[in-house]
Structure formats: C-alpha cells, structure tokens
Amino acid sequence: MQIDCDIHPGTPGTAALFAYLPQAWREMSEVRGITDLASINYPDNTPLTARADWRPASGRPATTAALIGAQCLDAFGSDLGILNPLFGIQTLYSDDLAAVYASALNDWTRAEFLERDKRLRASIVVSLENIEMAVAEIERLAADRRFVQVLVLAGSARPLGRRNHWPLYEACVRHQLALAIHAGSELRNPPTALGWPSYYLEDYVANAQAFQVQLTSLFAEGVFNKFPTLRVVMLESGWTWLPPLLWRMSKYWHGLRFEIPWADRSPAEVVRDQVRFSLTPADAPADPARLQRLFEHLGSDELLLFSTDYPHAQFEGAEAYPPGIDGALRDKIGGANVLAAYPRLNEAAP
Amino acid sequence: MTERPADIVDCDIHPAVRSMADLDPWLERRWIEHFRQYGALRNQHYVAGGGYHKSQPNASRRDAYPPEGGPQGSSLPFLRSQHLDQNGITVGILNPLISSQGVRNLQHSAALCRAINHWQAERWVDSEPRLRASIVVPYEDPEASAVEIGRWAGDRRFAQVLLLSRTSFPTGNKRYWPIFAAAAEANLPVGIHAFGNSGWPVSSAGWPSFYLEEMVGHAQTSQSGLVSLVVEGVFERWPALKLVLIESGFTWAPALMARLDRDWAILKSEVPHLRLKPSEYIRRNVWWTSQPLDEPDNKRWLGDIFSWLGWDRLMFSSDYPHWDFDDPARAIMFPAGDDDRARFFAANARFVYGFA
Numbered sequence: 137m138q139i140d141c142d143i144h145p146g147t148p149g150t151a152a153l154f155a156y157l158p159q160a161w162r163e164m165s166e167v168r169g170i171t172d173l174a175s176i177n178y179p180d181n182t183p184l185t186a187r188a189d190w191r192p193a194s195g196r197p198a199t200t201a202a203l204i205g206a207q208c209l210d211a212f213g214s215d216l217g218i219l220n221p222l223f224g225i226q227t228l229y230s231d232d233l234a235a236v237y238a239s240a241l242n243d244w245t246r247a248e249f250l251e252r253d254k255r256l257r258a259s260i261v262v263s264l265e266n267i268e269m270a271v272a273e274i275e276r277l278a279a280d281r282r283f284v285q286v287l288v289l290a291g292s293a294r295p296l297g298r299r300n301h302w303p304l305y306e307a308c309v310r311h312q313l314a315l316a317i318h319a320g321s322e323l324r325n326p327p328t329a330l331g332w333p334s335y336y337l338e339d340y341v342a343n344a345q346a347f348q349v350q351l352t353s354l355f356a357e358g359v360f361n362k363f364p365t366l367r368v369v370m371l372e373s374g375w376t377w378l379p380p381l382l383w384r385m386s387k388y389w390h391g392l393r394f395e396i397p398w399a400d401r402s403p404a405e406v407v408r409d410q411v412r413f414s415l416t417p418a419d420a421p422a423d424p425a426r427l428q429r430l431f432e433h434l435g436s437d438e439l440l441l442f443s444t445d446y447p448h449a450q451f452e453g454a455e456a457y458p459p460g461i462d463g464a465l466r467d468k469i470g471g472a473n474v475l476a477a478y479p480r481l482n483e484a485a486p
Numbered sequence: 487m488t489e490r491p492a493d494i495v496d497c498d499i500h501p502a503v504r505s506m507a508d509l510d511p512w513l514e515r516r517w518i519e520h521f522r523q524y525g526a527l528r529n530q531h532y533v534a535g536g537g538y539h540k541s542q543p544n545a546s547r548r549d550a551y552p553p554e555g556g557p558q559g560s561s562l563p564f565l566r567s568q569h570l571d572q573n574g575i576t577v578g579i580l581n582p583l584i585s586s587q588g589v590r591n592l593q594h595s596a597a598l599c600r601a602i603n604h605w606q607a608e609r610w611v612d613s614e615p616r617l618r619a620s621i622v623v624p625y626e627d628p629e630a631s632a633v634e635i636g637r638w639a640g641d642r643r644f645a646q647v648l649l650l651s652r653t654s655f656p657t658g659n660k661r662y663w664p665i666f667a668a669a670a671e672a673n674l675p676v677g678i679h680a681f682g683n684s685g686w687p688v689s690s691a692g693w694p695s696f697y698l699e700e701m702v703g704h705a706q707t708s709q710s711g712l713v714s715l716v717v718e719g720v721f722e723r724w725p726a727l728k729l730v731l732i733e734s735g736f737t738w739a740p741a742l743m744a745r746l747d748r749d750w751a752i753l754k755s756e757v758p759h760l761r762l763k764p765s766e767y768i769r770r771n772v773w774w775t776s777q778p779l780d781e782p783d784n785k786r787w788l789g790d791i792f793s794w795l796g797w798d799r800l801m802f803s804s805d806y807p808h809w810d811f812d813d814p815a816r817a818i819m820f821p822a823g824d825d826d827r828a829r830f831f832a833a834n835a836r837f838v839y840g841f842a
Contacts, residue, residue, distance in 0.1 A: 184752050294692040295699070321690065328710035329703070330656045331686050334718060337753045338656065341713050342690060344745055345706035349689040352702045357695060374745055379787070380737035383780035384702050390781065391810060392541055392698040404783070419745035426794065433787050449752060 137471035139481065140217040142318075142371045142414045142443035143208055145249055146196035147174075147223040147241065156240035156247070161233070173237065175224030177289075177320035178448075182336060187449035197447040201252035208446040209255055211454055216481065218284060219258040220371060221245055226263050226289050226322045234263035238273055242283075250282045257481070259287035259316055267300060271307045278311040281486040284478045285314040285369060290346035291321020297350075297357030305363050312479035317350055319343040319372035344419070347373040348381050351403075351411065355385060358398040360406045367477050368411045372445055375413040376420055379433035382407065408436050412477045414443035415457070415469060417450045424460040441477055442470040490815050491827060495577040495835035497775040498679070498732050498803035499569070499617075501610055502544070502559035503584055508609075512601035517594060526585040526594060529654070529685035536683075538697040542809055550807035558807040562613060569806045570616055573814055576832065577841055579618050579645050580606055581679050581732060587625055587650050588682050595624035599634055603644075611643040618839070620648035620677060628661060632668035639672035645839045646675045650682030651704065651734060657711040658718030666724050675728035675773075675838055678711060680704040701778075701810075708734030709742050712772065716746065719759045721767040728838050729772045733805060736774035740794045743768055769796070773838050775803035776830070777812040789820040797826040801835045 147153070149172045154162045164170075174196075178185045186197040190207055198204055209217050221241055228234040238261050245258045260283045262270035277283050286308055294300065296317065308315050320343070326332045327342040347370055354360065354368065385403040393399060401409070420427055431437065444456045451458075457466060475481050503509060510518055531537050542548060544557050550568065552561030559565065570578060582605075586598035599622045606619035621638050623631035631647075638644045647669045655661055657678065669676045681704070687693045689703050690710075708731055721727060743765035750757070750764050760767075774795070782788055792800060805811050818827060835841065 182753060183755065184749075290691070292691045295689060295694045296691065298695065325687050325690050325692055327690055328656055328714070329686055329688050329690055329707045330651075330653055330684050330710050330714065333656045333710075333714055334659065335756055337749055337756055338710075338713055338717050340753065341742075341746055341749050342710060344742070345709050346690045348706050349691045349694070349699075349703060352699050353689075353691070353694055356699050374741070376741040376744060377738060379782070380735070380741065380780060380791070381702075381705070383737060383782040383787070384705055384735055384778075386783075387778060387781040387810075388698045388701045392696070392701070394541075395696045395698050417745075417748065419741060419748055421740070421744055421794075429790050433782070433790070435783075 138214045138442055139470065139474040140208065140212060140214040140444050141369065141441045141474060142416065142445050143204060143217045143219050144198060144222050144447060145204060145219050145245060146199040147221060147244070148196055148199050153237065153240040153244050156243035157236060161236045173224045175227055175320065175323070177224065178222060179336065184340065184449050186447045190447040201249045201256065204249070205253050205255070208444060212444055212456055216255050216257060219245055219249055219256055220287055220316065220318055221259070221261055222318070222320060225261065228263065229265070231266040231269060234265045235269040235273065238263050239276070242273070242277055246280065257282050257284045259283065259285050260313070261287045264288060264292060264301065264322070267303050271303050274307040274311065274313070278313065281480050281483055283313070284480045285316040287316045287318055289320040289322055290317050290343055290350055290373070291323065291325065291327060293322055293324035295349060295353035297353035297359050299357065302362065305359060305366055309363050309366050314367040314369050314478055316369045316371050317347065321346065343372070344374045344377050348377060351381065352385055355399065355403050355406055356396050358396065360410050361398045361400065366410060369414070369441065369477055370411065371414045371443070372417065373413055374417055374419045375440060376430060378407070378413065379430070404435060407439070412441050412473065413439055415440050416443045416445040418458040420458045427460040437465055437468055438473050438476065440469045441474045490574050491831040493576050493832035494574055494802060494814050495832045495841065496575045496804045496806070497579050497730070497801045497835055498777060499578045499580055499806050500559050500808060501565070501580050501582055501606065502557045504556040504560045509598065509601040509605055512604040513597060517597045520594060526589045526598065528585065528588050528590060529683040538700040541697060545809055546807045547809055547811060562610060566614060569804070573804065576616060577618065578616055579620060580610060581620050581648055581677065582606060582622055583679070583681060586622055592624060592627040592630065596627060596630040596634065599624045603634070603638060607643045618645040619643050620646050621674070622648050623665060625649045625662065625665060626654055628664040632664040635668040635672055635674070639674070646677040646730065649676065649678045651678050651680045651708050651711050652682035652684040653711070654684050656714030658714035658716070658720045660718065666720055666727060670724040670727050675730050677730040677732050678734070679732040680708060680734050704733070705735040705738050709738055712768070713746060716764045716767050717757060717760070721771040722759060722761060727771055730775065730838060731772065732775045732803065733777060734774065735778070735780065736795060736800060737780045737788070737791045739768070739774065740791065773799050773801055773834065775801050776817060777803040777805040778810045779812055779817060785820040789822065797829050798834055800830055801838065802831045
C-alpha cells in the first residue's frame with residue numbers, strides 16, 4: 137500500500153474554471169481580463185516548479201488526470217494520490233471573488249480529476265479571507281468522501297492558531313477532514329519577518345520558517361486542546377527542522393506556560409498525537425548515520441507521510457525516498473501512517 | 487553540575503541605563519530636548535516596553551536588581567559581583583539593547599548610538615578590564631553606521647559591530663552593505679542579536695498572540711536573516727567577515743543548511759554570484775552564541791547538534807541579567823571532551839574577537 141499525499145494538478149488558467157463559475161462572475165472575469173491566478177509561490181518557469189521530464193512542450197504540467205495517472209501514480213507505484221491544487225485563489229482580496237474561485241477550483245478538480253481516475257483524492261481549497269465562507273465551502277463539499285482534507289497555505293495573514301480560524305477546524309473535525317497546511321503564502325505578509333527578499337530561492341527556503349511559526353501558533357493558542365481529534369498535515373514543509381523547534385518550544389513552554397495554561401501536553405506529545413509531515417522535500421543530511429540520529433530526535437516513526445510533490449522538481453528519477461529510509465519504515469510512511477492521518481481513507485471506496 | 491572552566495568568555499551581557507539621562511553627557515542639547523518631548527519613536531506601539539509584554543520587569547532576573555536601586559544590569563559594581571566574580575567570567579561582551587538602533591528618525595538614531603558607545607567605553611570598559619563593548623550602529627542608515635564604525639575602529643575596547651536581527655529589509659540586502667564593508671575594513675566581527683522592530687509582523691504569518699511565540703520566533707527570524715546574508719552574497723564579497731549570531735538559537739542550523747544547499751542546487755541559475763554551496767559560507771563565516779540553550783528530553787541530542795555544527799563554531803553566552811540566563815556551570819549537561827569545552831567556553835571567542 138502506498139499513498140502519495142502531495143500531488144499538484146496544474147490549472148491552465150482561469151478559463152479552465154469558467155465552466156464552474158456563475159455566469160456573472162465569468163463575465164466579470166472576461167470583462168476585466170482576469171486570465172490567470174498563478175501565484176509567485178511557484179513561478180511557471182523556475183527549475184523547481186516542474187521537473188524537466190514532467191514539463192510539457194508548452195503550457196503547465198500535470199493538467200490532466202491521464203498525465204498524473206501515468207507520470208505520478210503509475211511511475212511511483214502509488215495506489216492512491218491526494219491532489220493539492222495550488223492555483224492562487226488565496227491571494228484574492230475580495231471575499232466574494234475568493235469564494236467563487238475557490239468553489240470553481242474545487243469543482244474543476246472534482247470533474248477533471250476525481251471523476252476521471254478512481255485512485256485520486258483531493259483537498260477542499262479555501263480562502264481564509266472570510267472564515268464563514270470557507271466553512272460554507274467545506275459544508276458544500278463534505279458529503280463527497282473523495283475530499284479528504286482542507287487546504288490552506290503556510291503563509292497566512294494571521295497565525296493559523298488564532299481563534300478567528302477555529303470555525304474552520306470545527307468543520308474539519310465534524311467531517312473527518314484533516315487540516316492540510318501547504319507551502320506557499322497568501323502574501324498578505326512578506327515571506328520573511330524582515331520583509332521581501334531579493335531572490336525566489338529565499339522565498340522558497342522561507343516556507344520552512346513559516347511552518348515553524350504555524351506549529352508554534354497552533355500549539356500556543358490551544359488548537360490541539362480544543363480539537364483533540366483534529367489531524368494537521370504539513371505538506372511540502374520539510375521535517376528536519378522539527379526536533380530543534382520542539383526543543384525550543386519546550387524550553388519556553390516550561391518558562392512561560394502561565395501565558396498558555398491550557399497547554400497540558402508538551403509540544404513533542406502534541407505533535408506525536410496530532411501532526412504529520414509529508415516526506416518530500418526531505419531536507420535530510422547526506423550521511424545515513426546522521427539521518428538515523430535525526431529519527432531518534434524525531435522520537436517517532438509515525439510522523440512522515442509518503443509524497444512525491446509531483447510535478448515539482450525535488451529529486452531526480454523514480455526514487456522518492458531519500459537514502460537511509462528502508463524496509464519497514466518505508467512501508468509505514470507509504471501506508472499505515474497515511475491511513476492514520478486521514479480518517480476518510482479508511483472508509484470503503486467512495 | 488560540572489566543574490567550572492578556568493576561562494569563560496561570556497559573549498552576551500546586557501548593560502542597562504538607570505534612565506536615558508545617563509546618556510546626556512554625550513548628546514547634543516537638541517537630542518536631549520527631542521527625547522523629552524517625543525521619545526525615541528520606533529516601529530512599534532508603546533512608549534515604554536515592547537508589544538509583547540515580557541515575563542517579568544525588563545525581562546530580567548528578579549534577583550538582579552542592584553542594591554543601590556535602578557533596573558537590572560544598570561550597576562557596574564553589582565554586575566561585577568553577581569555575575570563576573572560569582573560565575574568566573576574572564577571576559578564579558580556588552581550588548582546594549584537600549585532604544586537607539588531602529589529609531590525611525592535616523593539622525594536621532596545615530597546620535598543615540600554614538601552616545602551609547604561613549605557610555606559603554608567610558609562608564610563600563612574603562613572601569614572594568616574584563617568587559618568589552620559593542621559598536622552600536624543606526625543600521626537603518628548604513629552610511630551613518632559606517633561612520634560610527636570608523637569612529638571606533640582600532641579601539642580595543644570594542645569587540646564587534648552590533649546589529650539587531652529584525653532589520654527592515656532582509657539583513658543581507660544591498661542597502662546594508664556599507665555596514666559590512668566598514669566592519670571588514672576595521673577587521674571587526676558583526677554580531678547580530680535577536681530583537682528589534684522591523685516594521686513588519688514578527689512572523690511571516692502575521693502577529694502571534696503570545697510572548698512565548700515571539701521568543702520561539704526569534705529562531706525563524708534569525709534563519710531568514712542568515713539566509714539573506716548568504717544568498718545576497720555578503721560572504722562572497724567579504725570572505726573574511728566574521729558573523730556572530732547572538733541569542734538566535736543554533737540548533738536549527740544543520741537543518742537550515744541542508745535545506746539551503748538542496749534548494750540552491752535546484753535554483754542556482756538565479757544566484758550565479760554564489761561560487762560556493764550555501765553551507766560552505768556558513769561553515770566558514772558564521773559563529774553562534776549558546777544562550778538560550780534548547781531543552782530536548784535527552785540532553786545528548788544537544789550534543790549531536792554541537793558536533794554537527796562543530797565545537798569550533800559555538801561560543802558560551804549567559805544573557806545576564808535576563809530571565810532566561812544560562813549558568814556556565816550548567817550549560818553543557820551532556821558528555822563533552824575537555825578540549826571541546828575549552829573551545830566552547832573561551833578559545834572560540836578569543837579567536838573570533840581577537841582577544842589575547
């Protein structure tokens with residue numbers, strides 16, 4: 137059993153979504169020339185955005201279920217794959233525009249991918265600009281059990297633990313949906329706390345810092361205490377930063393817990409109980425002995441979930457696992473760990 | 487508790503003013519009057535204190551109030567007896583965190599920084615031979631900063647140029663290069679201490695609720711600053727520059743280096759000015775001070791990080807008189823060789839700062 141938790145279908149442009157937009161919004165998009173919402177989180181032509189052998193002669197990669205089936209599921213031997221669309225609807229400022237485009241993106245994903253390959257599952261993409269509308273979008277789609285999680289971006293306008301977001305988490309728990317936090321930013325804030333960097337390389341590296349902020353926020357605000365059955369999955373996050381972050385959180389939890397009296401479990405316990413991380417990118421040390429130590433620091437073999445991050449160019453060839461992850465650990469990362477993270481994947485085929 | 491080393495260089499001690507009037511001897515009349523009327527306006531909200539309230543007054547130990555009165559860290563005799571003598575500190579580096587750097591009025595910022603440098607040299611270092619000062623610079627005005635560095639270059643009372651971590655642009659940005667050029671010219675290390683007010687939210691996901699998050703967050707902010715310094719090519723341009731990250735955490739560094747190297751390998755067409763792998767610059771140009779030491783369940787894991795980063799890159803710091811002070815007798819609570827301990831407590835700092 138192998139489940140790929142992070143696959144990115146390519147949206148060719150807004151025109152691809154027009155069939156799923158109400159007439160008035162379609163006309164407005166045409167009149168105003170809203171042709172594309174691809175965000176600078178993944179500029180089309182960087183070497184990272186699409187691996188050379190997955191990049192078509194023209195246009196975006198991974199735009200059809202057939203391509204994803206052949207290049208990703210078949211090629212890596214995955215039984216199931218979870219789609220995480222990254223078309224930049226989260227950056228729209230208007231509540232209404234963001235909501236209709238989120239709905240259109242989700243309906244497009246369902247019609248163009250889920251309906252065409254039974255091995256595919258998907259995220260409900262929401263904009264956090266208006267939490268009530270985000271919850272309404274979850275309610276609209278929750279009955280379709282092929283949606284297994286709700287997707288938000290690591291670079292949010294406010295830290296994700298803050299209480300204005302909690303209705304979203306309540307909806308996740310109500311519908312057995314995981315909360316997925318994916319690399320990328322709404323870009324309401326610059327990619328670093330020091331403002332806007334000069335290079336895309338810095339933007340991309342900065343995702344790791346954003347995930348560290350989000351984990352700290354979710355812990356400190358008590359999201360895991362309020363929603364003990366919520367599963368949080370960090371996607372394309374990296375995970376080698378996790379042990380040192382937990383040590384630092386633990387230090388200040390000890391020193392400052394009067395600020396957050398609800399935090400009754402250590403940060404490491406909370407993560408073991410409720411947070412998971414996708415395998416790719418594995419910002420792992422080249423030395424296998426050091427990787428073994430790192431797994432000791434992680435304190436659990438249940439935290440990682442298999443992912444290729446297709447079609448992003450995180451590795452060459454057909455081996456998605458970094459050297460040093462073998463045998464039984466590989467089986468857990470590919471199967472049991474993923475099933476434990478996603479309640480809906482344990483149900484009979486939808 | 488382990489035996490205390492004979493030689494301990496403390497790379498992070500915070501002297502305080504009793505009040506801003508302590509700086510008056512070195513300020514023009516106009517700035518004294520300006521401060522009285524307008525204060526020192528920074529990129530933050532409150533007249534006194536920061537946006538995130540500390541865990542205790544002045545973020546300092548409750549036992550560190552001087553007997554003669556005044557805030558913690560404001561009395562040289564008490565700092566001498568409570569810290570330097572009691573903890574066996576042979577050399578201590580002063581890092582003043584007094585409103586000056588990051589003050590929005592750049593001329594006011596420069597005047598305050600200059601006064602603080604005089605105050606350190608004449609009120610502290612001249613009276614206590616174990617202490618060294620840091621050149622506080624108005625870093626949002628890089629040209630004025632270079633002038634301030636030039637003013638003290640060659641004065642052995644000063645150990646380094648001091649910046650705060652939250653610069654208004656990423657720290658390696660070209661606008662700050664006059665600071666690095668002047669430090670390199672003066673053969674002075676650049677120390678970057680956590681805190682400051684960039685004008686942006688303290689995280690890339692907006693403002694968190696708690697002081698706890700601000701404190702954990704310094705690790706992420708410092709990572710972003712270091713990434714910028716490397717990727718902008720500061721260490722390519724000034725290959726001998728020594729950078730010291732102070733109170734920034736360091737256990738994050740091995741994972742960050744792996745990530746930077748991997749992402750650079752994919753995206754290096756964007757940064758042809760980098761001739762080395764990012765981690766090679768970091769291993770050549772960067773040192774870290776130890777406080778606040780993280781607290782893993784198993785202390786040996788901290789030892790793993792020390793060995794991965796290299797015992798030649800880490801330097802002891804106490805953060806006296808702040809509340810999360812690290813005691814030198816309790817800093818290394820995992821197996822470590824005598825040579826490694828000697829490097830950590832003194833030899834690395836003596837090399838980086840050129841102390842005899």
